Amino acid sequence: MTGEFGGALPAAVEEGVGGFRTTIENTTERGGVNYGEFIEEVRTFMDRARAACPTTELNDDILSRLRAINDLLKGVTIDEWYAPSGTRTDLPARGNIMLPPYTFLDQGADGVVATLRFRRFHLGGNSAVHGGYVGLAVDEVMGLAAGLARGITRTAYLTINYRSVTPLDTDLELKAWVDRTEGRKTFLRATLSDGDRVCADAEALFILLNPGQR
Numbered sequence: 001m002t003g004e005f006g007g008a009l010p011a012a013v014e015e016g017v018g019g020f021r022t023t024i025e026n027t028t029e030r031g032g033v034n035y036g037e038f039i040e041e042v043r044t045f046m047d048r049a050r051a052a053c054p055t056t057e058l059n060d061d062i063l064s065r066l067r068a069i070n071d072l073l074k075g076v077t078i079d080e081w082y083a084p085s086g087t088r089t090d091l092p093a094r095g096n097i098m099l100p101p102y103t104f105l106d107q108g109a110d111g112v113v114a115t116l117r118f119r120r121f122h123l124g125g126n127s128a129v130h131g132g133y134v135g136l137a138v139d140e141v142m143g144l145a146a147g148l149a150r151g152i153t154r155t156a157y158l159t160i161n162y163r164s165v166t167p168l169d170t171d172l173e174l175k176a177w178v179d180r181t182e183g184r185k186t187f188l189r190a191t192l193s194d195g196d197r198v199c200a201d202a203e204a205l206f207i208l209l210n211p212g213q214r
């Protein structure tokens with residue numbers, strides 16, 4: 001991998017211990033006590049950037065501030081395995097700005113129930129959530145359900161049926177559960193609902209990674 005954030009695979013993978021971050025301690029200590037506030041402010045920025053129609057003058061002002069902020073963040077950039085984004089399990093969506101913020105209402109080996117809220121950033125059109133973000137949320141939560149049931153897995157396929165429009169700025173419920181398992185294969189199902197109305201349902205296959213598999 002090349003680029004500003006690139007680098008070799010972590011030692012855990014190179015040593016054949018398995019993909020993702022099986023040997024690295026998951027801690028909620030990284031990123032500072034106000035990391036959640038930082039992430040929430042970034043989310044608000046993303047929402048407002050999507051909603052804004054700035055002037056040239058305002059862009060100039062914002063650009064100079066953003067460049068200064070990006071320089072600050074570049075100074076504290078680390079590799080993916082130790083970055084708090086994705087491992088702060090005390091925060092919505094593990095502190096990962098890529099994901100729509102969700103929190104678990106229930107989780108276990110049989111399945112998980114999460115509540116989530118899409119925002120202006122996730123707009124597809126006409127006040128509806130972009131279908132790709134629905135897929136992102138479903139893949140994430142099904143992946144966590146597969147992980148709780150089996151261990152470290154990757155998505156082999158994911159089929160989504162968009163049953164009705166998914167609204168922005170609404171508390172939704174996402175349920176994912178194990179349907180059946182066959183060897184390394186875990187078949188899951190999921191539903192995304194706005195109250196009694198199903199917005200989407202999905203089925204997916206997750207494969208348990210072999211030792212050393214990326």
Ligand SMILES: CCCCCCCC(=O)SCCNC(=O)CCNC(=O)[C@H](O)C(C)(C)COP(=O)(O)OP(=O)(O)OC[C@H]1O[C@@H](n2cnc3c(N)ncnc32)[C@H](O)[C@@H]1OP(=O)(O)O
Nearest residue numbers: 139140143144147153154155156157183184185205207210
């Ligand atoms: C904690 C964070 C949660 C986040 C969750 C997010 C999860 C993700 O998004 S992961 C990223 C997206 N997924 C990927 O990038 C995966 C890319 N693909 C791969 O890496 C590989 O193809 C992988 C791992 C899925 C399977 O490869 P491999 O380990 O070699 O297994 P392989 O032998 O091909 O298949 C195992 C079994 O699954 C079956 N299988 C594999 N893929 C498929 C498929 N697409 N459809 C149907 N069956 C399949 C095979 O037929 C085989 O079945 P059987 O054992 O009965 O012969």
